[in-house]
Amino acid sequence: MVEELLSLLHALLDRHQALCMENHQLLKQLRLLVCERARLLRQVCPPSCPVPYPSRFSxxxxxxxxxIMQTMSYMLANEEHFCNDAMKVAFLISLLSGEAEEWVMPYIESNSYVLGDYQAFVDEMKQYFGWGTDDEDDGDDDEEEEMEEDH
Known part of the structure; x- marks a missing residue:
């Protein structure tokens, strides 16, 4: 009985290892497909679009x-191609390069929910890359509030 259980456990461990290896291979293939899709998307630009194709973001x-403004404008002008959040996120990903492309890979590998949620994806980008907040403006607002309180 114990030998049967050990044999079964060994078989399960072997199967688990095989599935892990298969999963790793599938993730590698997914990365290649995402990169290929991104390359193909970069080649597609409708000639009649009044909004220029967005620049890459590295x-x-x-x-x-x-x-973000360029991509939003382009997606609005071509909304028939961007009918859901997943398509919008895929479009943004297709325009990433360098550090930005490296940043997105863990999201793809883990099949993160943000890949299907445009606003969450943009929020993640803002959090990681910054949104160009101007610290000087914050100080000016405080000074203006203090001046108003004095009067």
Whole structure:
């Protein structure tokens, strides 16, 4: 009886290891497919679109607001192609390069929920790359509030 259980446990461990290896291979294939899809999406630009195709984003925090505005404008002008959040996120991912592309890989590998939630994905980008907040403005607001309280 014990030998049967040990044999079964050994078989389960072998199967688990095989599934882990298969999962690893599938993740590698997924990465390649995502990169290939991104390459193909970059080649597609409808000629009649009044909004220019967005520039790539490689992770410069000062460019994130511009990148988000460009992609939002493009998606609005071509809303028939971006009918759900997953398509919008996929479009953003297709325009990432360098550090930004490296940043997104763990989300893809873990099949994160943000891949299907546009706002959550943008929020994650803002949190990681920064949104160009201007600390000087914050100080000015405090000074203005103090001046109003004095009067």
């Amino acid at each position: 992770g410069e925090s000062g460019r994130l607001p511009e990148f």
